[in-house]
Amino acid sequence: MSTVREKWILARDHSSFVQRLYAALSAGASKGQPLVFENRIGTSGALNVTVLWQAWSELGHQARSDIIVEAYRKMGVERLAIALGLTFEEAVSSGLLPYSIVPLVRESDPVSPDSIRAALLQEGAIETSSGLFLRFADSGRAQESYRRLIQSVPGPYWSIVQELPRE
Amino acid sequence: MPLPLSQRLGDDSIASFSRAAVQRWKDAEVLRRAGRRLAAIYLLGYSTEMLLKAAYFRSLGFASDRVISPSDREQARGEYGKLGLVQKPGQHDLTGWAQLLVAKRYDLGTPHASGVDRQIVNQAQTIYDHWLETIRSHSTRVYRQEFESVRDAVLWFHRNDRIL
Numbered sequence: 001m002s003t004v005r006e007k008w009i010l011a012r013d014h015s016s017f018v019q020r021l022y023a024a025l026s027a028g029a030s031k032g033q034p035l036v037f038e039n040r041i042g043t044s045g046a047l048n049v050t051v052l053w054q055a056w057s058e059l060g061h062q063a064r065s066d067i068i069v070e071a072y073r074k075m076g077v078e079r080l081a082i083a084l085g086l087t088f089e090e091a092v093s094s095g096l097l098p099y100s101i102v103p104l105v106r107e108s109d110p111v112s113p114d115s116i117r118a119a120l121l122q123e124g125a126i127e128t129s130s131g132l133f134l135r136f137a138d139s140g141r142a143q144e145s146y147r148r149l150i151q152s153v154p155g156p157y158w159s160i161v162q163e164l165p166r167e
Numbered sequence: 168m169p170l171p172l173s174q175r176l177g178d179d180s181i182a183s184f185s186r187a188a189v190q191r192w193k194d195a196e197v198l199r200r201a202g203r204r205l206a207a208i209y210l211l212g213y214s215t216e217m218l219l220k221a222a223y224f225r226s227l228g229f230a231s232d233r234v235i236s237p238s239d240r241e242q243a244r245g246e247y248g249k250l251g252l253v254q255k256p257g258q259h260d261l262t263g264w265a266q267l268l269v270a271k272r273y274d275l276g277t278p279h280a281s282g283v284d285r286q287i288v289n290q291a292q293t294i295y296d297h298w299l300e301t302i303r304s305h306s307t308r309v310y311r312q313e314f315e316s317v318r319d320a321v322l323w324f325h326r327n328d329r330i331l
Contacts, residue, residue: 039251042274048251048266061289069285081273081284082251082266084292094262094295096253137253165257 014067017056021071031124037137046081047072050096054126057087088126088135097135098163099142101149105157119152178234181221185231185328188217192325199318204309205302211321212261212298215291218324219264222331226272243267250274259300265291268331283330286323293320 024034034053041048049068056064064085072080091097101123103116117132123145125134136142142160149158169175177183191214198207223243224235240258247255247263250270256263269284278284297309297317324331 037253039253041251041270042249044273044276044278046270046273046278048270050253061292062286065285065289081269081278082288083285084262084266084288086292090292090296094292095257095260098254165255 014063017067018070018074020055021051021053021067022074025071025075033124033126035124041081044079044081046079047077048082049080050082050084050086050091052086052088052091052096054087054128056085059085061085087128088133089128089130092133092135095163095165097137098165099136099139100161100163101134101136101142101146102159102161103157104159109155109157111153111155111157115153116157119149122152123149178236180232180235181224181229182231184217184221184235188214188221188325188328191217192321195318195321199314204311204314205305205307208298208309208314208317209302211317212259212294212300212302215261215294215321215324216259216264218328218331219261219268219291222328223264223268223271225331226268226275226277243271246271261291261295261298262288279330283327287331290320290323293317 021034025036033055034051037050037052039048040046049072051064051068053064056067059067061084065083068083068085069080072078072083086094086096088097101120103120105111105113105116120132120134123134125132134145136145139160139162146158146160191210195207195210195214198204198210220235220240224233224239229235244256244258244263244267247267250267252263252266252270254263256267265288269279269287272278272284279287294317297313
């Protein structure tokens with residue numbers, strides 16, 4: 001059920017969302033936003049697609065799904081069995097991004113908060129209502145990012161944290 | 168003297184899940200009318216979980232009264248990689264079970280109608296945005312609009328149970 005506000009946003013921005021997602025899919029970006037998880041379902045040829053994007057926080061799941069389907073159609077892909085659109089907070093709540101890189105900085109440390117922040121943003125950290133966070137679906141990507149952060153801002157300032165899955 | 172309740176519950180099956188789904192819906196309606204929205208949502212989440220699991224095992228051809236064992240459920244969750252899920256669903260992961268259901272039907276060559284497949288997952292996520300099994304240990308106020316969005320989504324599953 002769409003709210004009046006959601007309908008208004010959709011009417012105004014639907015094609016813009018589709019175009020921006022299409023551009024991101026065409027570019028094949030692996031970090032930042034929108035962040036796309038695309039997997040094939042068995043041998044069926046159909047796709048299971050999840051897109052993480054803060055920009056569509058005011059839209060419902062069906063509206064987000066329609067945007068994903070339309071962007072993929074522009075890419076020539078028709079068989080989307082699952083097209084799930086989440087914000088990063090929703091993804092974290094669902095346990096989709098269990099790995100995070102957390103800065104461990106004390107006031108006495110010889111490093112500026114700005115350089116920590118800049119390094120996180122460079123790695124694709126997301127600004128959310130609860131602050132800046134950098135999260136990953138798998139440990140491999142988290143460790144790659146961790147290595148780059150160590151090079152960018154050397155020192156004992158970074159930690160990888162893994163959340164246990166919900167049962 | 169009857170056996171204790173825990174010993175009278177019986178096995179899980181499509182039939183028991185389906186009956187429980189309807190009963191939890193009715194229980195939730197009683198709680199809603201009494202103004203107990205948090206407790207109502209708690210039961211609505213489980214009502215949805217039962218419908219999804221019943222539909223999943225129905226798609227595998229399980230007879231209505233065939234026992235669904237913990238290892239059957241574990242085997243289903245273990246297929247997440249083959250079925251294109253990003254992660255292994257938790258026991259009560261509504262969106263995860265919705266994805267398992269939709270993807271399994273594709274894998275078996277009997278997909279849902281186009282659009283219904285995506286709607287199953289989106290409706291499940293609408294509920295999962297508000298539902299956690301840990302609701303039971305909280306007393307947080309539930310706003311009317313968020314309650315209604317959950318109730319509408321759960322009602323969608325009940326009304327469409329035959330095409331799940």
